[in-house]
Amino acid sequence: MNLKLPDSLARWRLLLGEAATPALGGLSGAARSADMALDWLYGRDSEVAARGERGAGLGPSQLSTPDWINTIHELFPKEVIERLEGDAVELYGIDEVVTNLEVLERIEPSEALLRAVLHTKHLMNPEVLAAARRLVAEVVRQIIEKMATDVRQAFAGARDRRRRSMLKVARNFDFKRTVQGNLHRWDPQRGKLFLETPVFMSRVRRHTERWDICLLIDQSGSMVESVIHSAVMASCLWNLPGMRTRLVAFDTEVVDLTSDVSDPVELLMKVQLGGGTDIAKAVGYAQSLVENPQRTVVVLVSDFCEGGSQNELVRRVKALVQSGVTMLGLAALDARADPCYDRDMAARLVREGAHVGAMTPGQLAAWLAEKVRG
Structure with missing residues (x-):
C-alpha cells in the first residue's frame, strides 16, 4: 500500500515536521505513519531541527530499523524508498539498513555502503551475506581502479634523462629533447612545429634486493x-x-x-x-x-x-x-x-x-x- 497524495497543507506539514503542526494542523492515518518514518530518519539532522523544518517535539520515534524499513516499503513509491535508504546509509550512517536483502539488491554501491556492510556483516544471514559480498567486490573494484595507477606510477622507477627508451608512454615523454630534435621542422608561416621523432626517457629501477x-x-x-x-x-x-x-x-x-x-x-x-x-x-x-x-x-x-x-x-x-x-x-x-x-x-x-x-x-x-x- 503506497501513501495516497495528501492535500497541500498536509504535504507542507510532512515537509516541515512536527514544528508546523500549530499552523498547518495535525496528521492522521497513513500520513501520520509517513511522518513518523520521515522523522525517524531526518529528525536526527541537527541543522534541519534547528530551523524547525523537521524533528518531532514529542521525543524520538520508537521505530526500530526493521520497523522503519517495513514502514517505508508500505507507504512510499519505489523511487522514494531508494532515496530514503540511500540517505540512511550515506547521510546518517544507519548501518543496520544494509542487513535487508532487498535493500542490498537495489542500493547503489559506494564506500559508505561498504563501511556499513563491514559494520553489520556479523548480523547477516547467508543469503544477505552473499549479496553483501557482491557489493563489496564492486566497491573494491572501483577503489582499485583509482589506486592501482598511483601505485604503479610511484614504483615505476625514476626517469633517466641520459638514456632514451623505446617504451613510448606519456609519463616517459622528454619534452625538451623532443623540441630540440625537431626544431628544423618549424614552419614559421603556419606557426607550428611538426614532430617526426618524439623522444622518451628510460626508467631505472634502483632496488634490486627485496x-x-x-x-x-x-x-x-x-x-x-x-x-x-x-x-x-x-x-x-x-x-x-x-x-x-x-x-x-x-x-x-x-x-x-x-x-x-x-x-x-x-x-x-x-x-x-x-x-x-x-x-x-x-x-x-x-x-x-x-x-x-x-x-x-x-x-x-x-x-x-x-x-x-x-x-x-x-x-x-x-x-x-x-x-x-x-x-x-x-x-x-x-x-x-x-x-x-x-x-x-x-x-x-x-x-x-x-x-x-x-x-x-x-x-x-x-x-x-x-x-x-x-
Whole structure:
C-alpha cells in the first residue's frame, strides 16, 4: 500500500515536521505513519531541527530499523524508498539498513555502503551475506581502479634523462629533447612545429634486493575507512617486483591476513571491526617478522589510542627503529587523510624515531617508493 497524495497543507506539514503542526494542523492515518518514518530518519539532522523544518517535539520515534524499513516499503513509491535508504546509509550512517536483502539488491554501491556492510556483516544471514559480498567486490573494484595507477606510477622507477627508451608512454615523454630534435621542422608561416621523432626517457629501477612491507591495521570501529584502503593498498603492492607485503589486523588480538592479501574482498570480509586495542602486541608481532631490518618498512595504521601498555608500545617502536627498521605511523589512510588520533602518543613515537602523519593511498605509495629507492 503506497501513501495516497495528501492535500497541500498536509504535504507542507510532512515537509516541515512536527514544528508546523500549530499552523498547518495535525496528521492522521497513513500520513501520520509517513511522518513518523520521515522523522525517524531526518529528525536526527541537527541543522534541519534547528530551523524547525523537521524533528518531532514529542521525543524520538520508537521505530526500530526493521520497523522503519517495513514502514517505508508500505507507504512510499519505489523511487522514494531508494532515496530514503540511500540517505540512511550515506547521510546518517544507519548501518543496520544494509542487513535487508532487498535493500542490498537495489542500493547503489559506494564506500559508505561498504563501511556499513563491514559494520553489520556479523548480523547477516547467508543469503544477505552473499549479496553483501557482491557489493563489496564492486566497491573494491572501483577503489582499485583509482589506486592501482598511483601505485604503479610511484614504483615505476625514476626517469633517466641520459638514456632514451623505446617504451613510448606519456609519463616517459622528454619534452625538451623532443623540441630540440625537431626544431628544423618549424614552419614559421603556419606557426607550428611538426614532430617526426618524439623522444622518451628510460626508467631505472634502483632496488634490486627485496623489501619487506608490513602493514599493521587497527580494526577498531573508528578506523573502518583506513581498514578498507589498507586492504586495497596491500593488494596493489602484492604483485610488485622486489616487494614482499604482509598485512596484519589487530584489536586486542593479532591476526595475520597475509594469505588473503591478493583477494581484498575476502580479506575485508574477514576483518572484525570493534573491540579494544593493543597496539604494543601488534608491534611485537611485527618485530617477530623482521629478517632484514635495513630493508623493512613497518606501517602502523592506527589512531594511537592504546588500550594496553603505552610504555610497552613506545619501547617496542624504539627497538624497531634502533634495529634499522623504517617505522611509519599513519593516523589515517583514506581519501581524505583527515584523522582524529591521540596526539600525545603520536608525539612520543616521533621522539623515538618513527615517522607519523596521515596520507592518502597515493601519498603512501609515493612515500614507500622513495624509501625503497633510497
